[in-house]
Amino acid sequence: MYHLIKKDVIMQKRAIGLSLLFIFFFTFTLSEIGPSGLVVNILAVTYMLALGASAVEDKNNSDLMLVSLPIKKDTIVSSKYISVYIFALYAAFVNYLIYLIVNQLNLPIKVLPFTSGGFFFSIVAVSLFCSITLPLIFKYGFLKSRVISIILFFVFIAGGSTLVDNLSKKEDSILIQKISTLFHSSSDAQIALLLFIPVVIILFVSYLISLNFYKNREF
Amino acid sequence: MNKILEITNLCKNYKDFSIKNVNFSLERGYIMGFIGPNGAGKSTIIKLIMNLIKRDSGNINIFGLDNKKNEIAVKERIGFVYDENHFYEDLTVQEMKNIIRPFYSQWDENLFKRYVKDFGLPSKKQIKHLSKGMKMKFSLAIALSHNAELLLMDEPTSGLDPLIRSELLDVLQSLMQDENKSVFFSTHITSDLDKIADYITLVNNGEVILSKTKEELLEEYCVVKGSKDKLDSNIANRFIGIKENQYGFEALSQNKDEILQYLGDSVIIEKPTLEDIMVFSTRRSDQHVSSY
Amino acid sequence: MNIIISNFSGEPIYLQIVNQLKELIIKGVLEESQKLPSIRNLAKELKISVITAQRAYDELEREGFIYTVVGKGSYVASINKEMYRETKTKIVEEKLSEAIKHAKQAGLTEEELKGILNHLIEGDRVE
Numbered sequence: 001m002y003h004l005i006k007k008d009v010i011m012q013k014r015a016i017g018l019s020l021l022f023i024f025f026f027t028f029t030l031s032e033i034g035p036s037g038l039v040v041n042i043l044a045v046t047y048m049l050a051l052g053a054s055a056v057e058d059k060n061n062s063d064l065m066l067v068s069l070p071i072k073k074d075t076i077v078s079s080k081y082i083s084v085y086i087f088a089l090y091a092a093f094v095n096y097l098i099y100l101i102v103n104q105l106n107l108p109i110k111v112l113p114f115t116s117g118g119f120f121f122s123i124v125a126v127s128l129f130c131s132i133t134l135p136l137i138f139k140y141g142f143l144k145s146r147v148i149s150i151i152l153f154f155v156f157i158a159g160g161s162t163l164v165d166n167l168s169k170k171e172d173s174i175l176i177q178k179i180s181t182l183f184h185s186s187s188d189a190q191i192a193l194l195l196f197i198p199v200v201i202i203l204f205v206s207y208l209i210s211l212n213f214y215k216n217r218e219f
Numbered sequence: 220m221n222k223i224l225e226i227t228n229l230c231k232n233y234k235d236f237s238i239k240n241v242n243f244s245l246e247r248g249y250i251m252g253f254i255g256p257n258g259a260g261k262s263t264i265i266k267l268i269m270n271l272i273k274r275d276s277g278n279i280n281i282f283g284l285d286n287k288k289n290e291i292a293v294k295e296r297i298g299f300v301y302d303e304n305h306f307y308e309d310l311t312v313q314e315m316k317n318i319i320r321p322f323y324s325q326w327d328e329n330l331f332k333r334y335v336k337d338f339g340l341p342s343k344k345q346i347k348h349l350s351k352g353m354k355m356k357f358s359l360a361i362a363l364s365h366n367a368e369l370l371l372m373d374e375p376t377s378g379l380d381p382l383i384r385s386e387l388l389d390v391l392q393s394l395m396q397d398e399n400k401s402v403f404f405s406t407h408i409t410s411d412l413d414k415i416a417d418y419i420t421l422v423n424n425g426e427v428i429l430s431k432t433k434e435e436l437l438e439e440y441c442v443v444k445g446s447k448d449k450l451d452s453n454i455a456n457r458f459i460g461i462k463e464n465q466y467g468f469e470a471l472s473q474n475k476d477e478i479l480q481y482l483g484d485s486v487i488i489e490k491p492t493l494e495d496i497m498v499f500s501t502r503r504s505d506q507h508v509s510s511y
Numbered sequence: 512m513n514i515i516i517s518n519f520s521g522e523p524i525y526l527q528i529v530n531q532l533k534e535l536i537i538k539g540v541l542e543e544s545q546k547l548p549s550i551r552n553l554a555k556e557l558k559i560s561v562i563t564a565q566r567a568y569d570e571l572e573r574e575g576f577i578y579t580v581v582g583k584g585s586y587v588a589s590i591n592k593e594m595y596r597e598t599k600t601k602i603v604e605e606k607l608s609e610a611i612k613h614a615k616q617a618g619l620t621e622e623e624l625k626g627i628l629n630h631l632i633e634g635d636r637v638e
Binding site: 003006007010011014056057059060061062064065067068069070071072216218219 | 266269271272273290291292294295299301303304305306307308309310314318319321322323
């Protein structure tokens with residue numbers, strides 16, 4: 001599994017340089033929109049790297065080579081899920097580093113604030129996003145599912161940031177109020193757990209679907 | 220039992236094409252040429268052997284093991300070379316090898332280095348910048364560097380020049396010095412196999428037309444050439460395929476002795492090439508070639 | 512030792528090997544109990560299939576020109592005059608039938624053909 005994740009990273013070695021520029025660009029341009037900017041930033045970089053690896057894989061129908069090697073299908077599928085998180089953590093880490101440097105040196109530039117909440121929501125967003133796109137990629141390959149994944153990506157960015165903004169503004173709708181009271185009455189850890197459990201379940205179900213798709217795919 | 224590959228009653232149905240009840244087997248220590256026109260089902264059968272697509276029914280045993288139940292164990296012992304490059308073309312030869320290497324428990328790095336040297340593979344070059352022949356050689360080097368017992372090749376020589384094809388045949392014959400290894404080799408360039416193949420399996424339209432040793436084939440079959448007045452319906456029915464032109468006819472027979480008996484010296488009887496056998500036995504009946 | 516294979520000859524490849532090895536054995540180029548190349552090595556060197564090489568050795572063994580020690584390889588057997596004669600007769604028959612074929616193509620009569628043969632035999636005697 002380690003070797004497959006390493007493979008995804010090696011294949012994206014050039015894109016990783018590009019992604020650094022991306023992060024820098026986003027951290028300045030998105031700094032106005034607050035915590036949701038971090039979610040957009042991390043999701044976008046993860047999208048670019050993780051799906052970029054799949055794109056390269058699809059180009060020469062390299063799945064054919066991969067499944068001809070003595071590798072179990074569940075190893076291939078689970079490695080893909082883990083590489084997504086590797087890329088997400090990388091994006092988060094770079095963001096954190098920039099934030100840290102700018103803050104420590106008191107530089108007069110505005111960058112994205114790195115909050116634990118923002119990080120948490122980023123991971124949730126990445127999880128939900130890959131829960132939907134990866135099964136599609138495992139069933140149809142990257143190229144055929146590309147349009148759907150792009151649409152999903154923008155839905156997530158638009159939807160996600162609106163949601164986060166609304167939540168932070170605490171508008172007066174009944175639902176939000178109910179949620180806020182729930183959130184206020186619980187500790188941060190409890191809220192995290194409350195969100196975390198369904199995400200893990202969704203992720204696990206997504207993995208099973210992907211595995212099923214991949215095992216039944218005809219190459 | 221020393222069958223390295225055994226296929227029994229293999230079926231696979233698609234909307235517009237199907238693999239129909241395929242049976243053949245290959246013993247250890249020999250080369251089998253897998254021939255047939257384009258679209259005959261060669262690649263589909265190879266994909267079924269590699270379990271890249273699911274069979275509808277039948278059995279495929281490799282090294283005496285079911286290829287689905289023991290998929291990983293079987294793939295450890297197979298070297299594969301496909302007609303197209305399926306490696307990550309942005310990576311260098313070295314990088315790609317390093318990705319593949321850990322998946323084979325029997326990887327032999329020294330052997331790989333020897334092949335890289337023998338084949339003149341540039342290890343620092345990106346795969347996309349390799350010529351088609353070099354890509355095939357890289358694939359072959361990978362396939363031969365993990366002590367595979369069965370080398371499975373799908374059209375490895377298509378689009379390659381005669382020099383590289385001849386080099387490939389040399390490598391295969393060197394491999395055959397080990398009597399425990401076998402090569403299964405699909406191609407539509409039959410001249411590659413005329414010399415070195417031990418067994419020939421001919422497929423057409425998803426069916427196996429014949430599967431026997433090349434020696435038997437060349438002994439039983441013959442090409443008959445003669446003037447058209449020799450060709451009455453009684454004789455014509457004994458031929459597998461007939462080509463007529465203005466000046467005479469040319470036909471393939473599966474029974475040399477019978478033809479000698481009927482036509483004797485009145486016709487020319489020649490040793491067939493694999494191409495003759497393939498062309499005559501797979502020609503569609505509605506497509507009568509003439510010189511007009 | 513030389514073995515030359517023709518892919519255009521009407522003679523099957525295994526038979527070409529058999530005949531050439533026989534000749535080498537009869538002429539003494541290959542000596543009694545000398546080890547022959549392995550079947551797989553012969554196949555590789557001559558660019559022929561393993562089965563073809565195997566068949567050639569089987570045929571030579573059947574005719575008593577070579578013997579095989581399991582696990583060790585094949586060796587030249589001791590041959591007798593009778594066998595030599597028999598082999599040569601075979602060659603003569605082959606060559607003559609080839610001559611007959613050519614004669615037919617040229618439209619020569621049986622008498623003319625016999626004439627040519629007699630003439631050649633006489634010429635050989637004079638020399």
